[in-house]
Structures are given as C-alpha cells and as structure tokens.
Amino acid sequence: MKTISLLGATGSIGTQTLDIFREHPEEYKLAAISVGKNIDLTRKIIAEFQPELVSVQTMADYNTLKAEFPMLKFTFGEEGLIEAAVYDKSDILVNAVLGSVGLNPTLQAIECGKTIAIANKETLVTAGHLVIEAAKKNNVALLPVDSEHSAIFQALQGEKEKNIERLILTASGGSFRDRTRSELEQVTVEEALNHPNWSMGAKITIDSATMMNKGLEVIEAHWLFSLGYEKIDVLLHKESIIHSMVEFHDTSVIAQLGTPDMRVPIQFALSYPDRLPLTTGNRLNLAQIGTLHFQEMDMERFRCLKFAYEAGKIGGTMPTVLNAANEAAVAAFLEGKIRFLQIEDLIEQALSAHQTTRHPSLSVIQEVDKETRQFVNSLL
Numbered sequence: 001m002k003t004i005s006l007l008g009a010t011g012s013i014g015t016q017t018l019d020i021f022r023e024h025p026e027e028y029k030l031a032a033i034s035v036g037k038n039i040d041l042t043r044k045i046i047a048e049f050q051p052e053l054v055s056v057q058t059m060a061d062y063n064t065l066k067a068e069f070p071m072l073k074f075t076f077g078e079e080g081l082i083e084a085a086v087y088d089k090s091d092i093l094v095n096a097v098l099g100s101v102g103l104n105p106t107l108q109a110i111e112c113g114k115t116i117a118i119a120n121k122e123t124l125v126t127a128g129h130l131v132i133e134a135a136k137k138n139n140v141a142l143l144p145v146d147s148e149h150s151a152i153f154q155a156l157q158g159e160k161e162k163n164i165e166r167l168i169l170t171a172s173g174g175s176f177r178d179r180t181r182s183e184l185e186q187v188t189v190e191e192a193l194n195h196p197n198w199s200m201g202a203k204i205t206i207d208s209a210t211m212m213n214k215g216l217e218v219i220e221a222h223w224l225f226s227l228g229y230e231k232i233d234v235l236l237h238k239e240s241i242i243h244s245m246v247e248f249h250d251t252s253v254i255a256q257l258g259t260p261d262m263r264v265p266i267q268f269a270l271s272y273p274d275r276l277p278l279t280t281g282n283r284l285n286l287a288q289i290g291t292l293h294f295q296e297m298d299m300e301r302f303r304c305l306k307f308a309y310e311a312g313k314i315g316g317t318m319p320t321v322l323n324a325a326n327e328a329a330v331a332a333f334l335e336g337k338i339r340f341l342q343i344e345d346l347i348e349q350a351l352s353a354h355q356t357t358r359h360p361s362l363s364v365i366q367e368v369d370k371e372t373r374q375f376v377n378s379l380l
C-alpha cells in the first residue's frame with residue numbers, strides 16, 4: 001500500500017485524486033492533506049478518509065477544526081503546506097495546490113526523498129531548474145499529472161531521450177477558441193469559466209482561455225523532459241482526445257488518446273510503473289466521434305503562448321515573472337477588476353519591465369515573484 005500526502009485536496013485535481021483512492025482503497029492510504037478555505041468539504045474528507053495530518057490556510061480555520069477533531073493533528077499557513085508535504089509516513093506527494101505557493105513544499109518533499117506526482121505546474125514554471133536539480137540530486141521521481149505531460153510520459157515508456165525529434169502538445173483552445181480578438185474585448189468572467197471539454201479550477205480555466213495554460217505547459221515540458229524550446233510544438237486540437245504526442249527521429253509519432261478525464265493521468269502517476277483499471281472511466285469510441293480536427297497555433301491570436309515561449313527561452317527569472325504576473329492578473333480578472341484582454345497586457349508590461357537574473361536561487365525567485373505581483377497590482 002502506498003501512503004500519500006495530498007496538497008490541494010479540496011480542489012479540482014484534489015477531489016479527483018480522492019476518487020482514485022475510492023476506486024482502489026487497497027492500494028492507497030491518505031496520510032496528510034492540505035486545503036485552502038473550503039472547510040465544509042474538508043470536514044467531509046476527514047470523515048471519509050481519516051488523514052492523520054490536516055493543514056488549512058488560515059489560523060481561524062485551524063482553531064475551529066482543532067476543536068472539532070481533537071484526535072487529529074492540524075497545522076496552517078505556508079509552513080503547514082510544507083509539514084503536510086514532508087509528512088514522514090507518506091511515500092508520495094501529490095501536489096495539486098494552486099500557484100507558486102507550491103514551490104517550497106515540493107522542494108522540501110524532494111529533499112525528504114518523496115516521489116512527487118506534480119499537477120502544480122506553476123512550481124515548474126517559476127523555478128524548474130531548482131526542482132529538477134533537487135530531484136536529480138535526491139534520486140526522486142517527478143511524475144507528471146498534467147494530461148499533456150502524462151501523455152508524453154506514457155509515449156516515452158521504453159524510449160530513449162536521444163531519439164526524440166519533438167514533442168507536440170495539443171491544446172483545446174479553451175472557452176474562446178472560435179472568437180476573434182475584437183470579440184474578446186467584452187467577454188465576461190462567466191463566459192471565460194465555461195470550458196468546452198474540461199471541468200477544472202477557475203484559474204486554470206481562465207489560463208486555458210488566454211492560452212497561457214499551454215504556455216505554462218511548454219515550460220513545464222521543457223523541464224520535465226529536458227528538451228529545448230525548439231523541440232516543443234503546440235497544435236490546436238479542439239476535441240481533446242489526443243492528449244499529446246512525441247515525434248521520433250525516424251518520423252514515427254506516438255500519441256496517447258482517451259476521453260478527457262483527469263483521473264487517468266492522476267492514476268497513472270500514482271500507479272506508475274504499473275497501470276490500474278479505472279472502472280468508472282469513459283472508454284474511447286472513435287467510431288462515434290468520427291473526426292478529429294487539428295490546426296496550427298496562431299501566436300498573434302494567442303499572445304500569452306508567444307510570451308511563454310519568449311520568457312522560457314530567455315530563462316533565469318523571466319518565467320518567474322511570467323507566472324507571477326499571470327497569477328496576479330488572472331486573480332484580478334476573476335475579481336472583476338480588469339477586462340479579459342488586460343490579462344495579457346499586464347503580463348506583457350511585467351515582462352518588459354524585468355531584467356532577468358541567471359541561475360536564480362530560491363530566495364531570488366521568491367523575491368521576484370513577490371515584486372512582480374506588487375508591480376501588477378500597482379497597475380490595476
């Protein structure tokens with residue numbers, strides 16, 4: 001039996017990870033969780049899964065839950081995230097918290113030798129070099145949960161890195177795939193949150209609509225698979241059936257397909273190197289689907305994707321700025337403070353105001369992350 005620490009247990013990926021534990025109670029034991037502010041759901045998770053350690057975001061919730069569940073261990077805040085991540089009885093950290101707040105817990109869990117199943121892509125974007133270095137040094141496996149990266153990881157089983165010609169990440173196009181830039185001027189938060197294929201947390205749904213999600217995934221792929229940006233392509237594929245592909249130097253292409261269901265990549269990361277059944281999954285029926293569509297990415301239509309390639313190629317602290325500016329701008333959009341297209345304007349301004357620092361340490365990354373959020377908020 002594998003024991004798990006799950007950060008972000010109340011979120012979209014978190015709750016789907018719990019579904020996998022329900023499917024395979026004999027395989028997985030939930031030892032520690034972190035949650036944000038959804039305390040009602042936290043109570044249900046405690047009752048059903050009985051984790052030993054629970055980390056909440058605020059001290060007020062910490063005091064409330066401690067009084068309700070005197071037998072459990074509670075902790076809170078950013079320190080609490082780390083405590084849950086490094087919990088000594090856990091073998092695996094599933095990091096499904098949102099945003100670069102997930103960086104330090106990931107690094108600490110790696111230092112403790114935990115296997116990392118990573119959904120939290122902001123961690124890899126903001127400080128991929130630190131995470132990869134630490135994972136190599138501690139001989140820790142970093143298993144992708146993001147569906148595109150899981151697809152690539154699956155396609156690469158038994159293959160050699162030297163034979164890879166390029167990765168092809170597929171992109172659904174998000175909520176506004178078929179709208180022109182001028183039609184994007186007045187779109188609302190509700191429209192942006194209405195993703196055609198996937199049901200996900202609010203931030204990543206907006207990231208899909210701006211195409212920043214694919215930009216973050218390009219940088220995530222660069223780190224996970226140690227490939228240069230010239231070997232990472234993006235292809236628009238509106239059905240989200242092919243989750244991504246790898247082209248090899250003999251021109252052969254291996255793709256991973258399936259109905260859009262995040263439980264598949266979550267479960268693959270947890271069961272790796274084995275593959276478990278998913279009896280509640282929807283099997284793929286290609287005859288019923290009939291046709292799959294593909295289209296070249298338009299970098300001017302989806303400027304955030306272009307920014308991500310540029311920031312990734314510059315490297316150093318530039319991806320940290322890209323990520324922090326995006327987190328701040330998306331939060332402002334969700335709060336109704338800015339219009340949809342201002343998200344990319346704010347990111348562009350943050351990137352052009354920044355001078356990159358090469359090989360940044362953790363403290364430099366954290367400082368740049370904080371300054372960038374302040375810079376973006378000062379422009380609102």
Ligand code: NDP
Binds near residue numbers: 037099101199
């Ligand atoms: P959600 O917003 O649904 O969930 C985020 C989780 O993190 C919740 O448990 C939330 O707590 C918690 N949280 C948020 N902020 C903090 C904080 N400051 N401190 C502690 N906990 C916090 O996000 P998703 O599940 O959609 O995404 C999680 C990560 O997975 C992201 O990095 C995303 O990019 C990635 N991902 C998601 C996919 C998806 O299908 N959803 C697909 C691929 C990657 P609470 O709700 O209790 O406040």
Ligand code: MG
Binds near residue numbers: 146147148217
């Ligand atoms: Mg993805």
